[in-house]
Amino acid sequence: xxxxxxxxxxxEIKQIMNKSSRFISLSGLSGVLAGIYAIIGAxxxxxxxxxxxxxxxxxxxxxxxxxxxxxxxIAIFSIITAVILTTRKAKKQDEKIWDGTSKRLVANFLIPxxxxxxxxxxxxxxxxxxxTGALMLIFYGLALINASKYSIxxxxxxxxxxxxxxxICALFPGYGFWLWILGFGIMHIVYGTWMHFKYDKN
Amino acid sequence: MSIINxxxxxxxxxxxxxxxxxxxxxxxxxxxxxxxxxxxxxxxxASHTKALEKADYITVEKQFIGRKPNTRYATTKLGKTAFNKxxxxxxxxxxxx
Numbered sequence: 001x002x003x004x005x006x007x008x009x010x011x012e013i014k015q016i017m018n019k020s021s022r023f024i025s026l027s028g029l030s031g032v033l034a035g036i037y038a039i040i041g042a043x044x045x046x047x048x049x050x051x052x053x054x055x056x057x058x059x060x061x062x063x064x065x066x067x068x069x070x071x072x073x074i075a076i077f078s079i080i081t082a083v084i085l086t087t088r089k090a091k092k093q094d095e096k097i098w099d100g101t102s103k104r105l106v107a108n109f110l111i112p113x114x115x116x117x118x119x120x121x122x123x124x125x126x127x128x129x130x131x132t133g134a135l136m137l138i139f140y141g142l143a144l145i146n147a148s149k150y151s152i153x154x155x156x157x158x159x160x161x162x163x164x165x166x167x168i169c170a171l172f173p174g175y176g177f178w179l180w181i182l183g184f185g186i187m188h189i190v191y192g193t194w195m196h197f198k199y200d201k202n
Numbered sequence: 203m204s205i206i207n208x209x210x211x212x213x214x215x216x217x218x219x220x221x222x223x224x225x226x227x228x229x230x231x232x233x234x235x236x237x238x239x240x241x242x243x244x245x246x247x248a249s250h251t252k253a254l255e256k257a258d259y260i261t262v263e264k265q266f267i268g269r270k271p272n273t274r275y276a277t278t279k280l281g282k283t284a285f286n287k288x289x290x291x292x293x294x295x296x297x298x299x
Contacts, residue, residue: 006292009219013289016223020231020239100228100235 023101023151025093027085028200031192034078039185041074042177074184089200101150109147112139133176137166137183152199158191209295210288212257217242217250222277222285225260230276251275259284 090097116139141162148156169179220240259281263274
């Protein structure tokens with residue numbers, strides 16, 4: 001009888017430690033949708049470049065600006081979807097969406113991401129565009145690893161995969177487009193599906 | 203005998219264990235966060251934080267955010283050591299049976 005109480009104590013301690021330090025209501029489905037947006041966006045970019053600029057991309061051209069808009073739309077749609085689905089999941093689990101844990105998660109996710117984004121914009125302005133895909137993958141991976149301490153721990157593995165893809169991409173810039181699709185499209189779908197069945201289905 | 207000695211009377215309550223658990227993994231936590239996490243009432247939580255403070259296991263820091271008073275809690279080194287010992291003792295007790 002006594003021992004059972006102690007066991008309860010221990011499991012409650014673990015539960016409170018997790019709940020107070022990690023935001024775990026991230027929706028797996030939003031990962032899947034982000035992956036789908038990335039693939040659709042990439043297909044649009046591919047089509048634009050192939051149809052209107054003969055397979056080459058001129059910086060400061062009209063098509064180039066359209067592709068930047070395309071990238072921005074992918075990011076915006078992914079973020080909106082993540083916020084909506086995560087809010088819904090948090091509500092269902094009776095957890096607060098904007099508390100200490102989610103604030104910390106967002107802050108730690110954004111630090112590497114914003115630094116990376118600014119860096120990419122700076123070198124694009126210096127006409128160095130060959131590493132853009134690699135840098136996006138690497139900084140996104142670092143953002144995931146940084147955020148994993150404050151969320152479901154295993155998003156750090158997705159972070160490692162993105163970094164490895166980014167480094168491969170840096171070695172073979174010619175495959176940048178396909179590695180980008182693999183990293184942002186397919187990996188998100190695979191990972192989101194796995195997360196959905198592991199955490200959301202209960 | 204030594205195992206029994208390590209079971210800490212100060213931690214012998216659900217809310218107190220909860221407060222320590224939160225503060226072990228967070229730099230600090232304020233009163234309302236603790237209240238939400240542990241599902242305790244104001245008076246209940248206040249009396250338990252006071253007990254932990256008396257034992258020098260946690261520190262209390264009162265400040266104002268804008269005009270609202272805000273009370274923040276953090277563990278002391280002593281509190282962390284004591285809590286770890288307590289957990290170890292609990293685990294040993296469980297394993298014994």
